[in-house]
Amino acid sequence: MALWSSRNRTETVTCLACGVDVARSDAREYDKHGDRWDRDDKTFEHLCKSCFGDLCHQPRDGLEDLLVDLEAGENSQGVFLSQYLSTVEDRYGPLEEGQD
Structure with missing residues (x-):
């Protein structure tokens, strides 16, 4: 077995908006705190590309x-x-x- 075989594995995630299971590569990360760049000790939720596109990308402070x-x-x-x-x-x- 190759050392990097797990990197090629398709991970499935569930869209938090519509509930559809999609390949991780076909999803977008969602961080409810609005800071998806700080990855220390985080677990992200995911949105399918369609639901992500439907989001309002305006600030959501508060x-x-x-x-x-x-x-x-x-x-x-x-x-x-x-x-x-x-x-x-x-x-x-x-x-x-x-x-x-």
């Missing part, structure tokens, strides 16, 4: 803290979204509608 504050995943989607919109409006002001 988003994780907000989700924790709102206990995301503990309530129904409707309750969560209502709490989220109310909290965002309280913290950052009224939401603006996009212009067509």
Whole structure:
């Protein structure tokens, strides 16, 4: 057996957005802390290329803290979204509608 044979092994990962299993080479790393370059002691989640392309790549400072504050995943989607919109409006002001 060759010394480097494990490097050629196809590793499968699961997209955290859609749940599809894809080859690691066909996925993008996702770091919920927004710092994918610091690799010390990290375990990354993955997104398929399609879901990664659908992401908003805008800064998300404070988003994780907000989700924790709102206990995301503990309530129904409707309750969560209502709490989220109310909290965002309280913290950052009224939401603006996009212009067509």
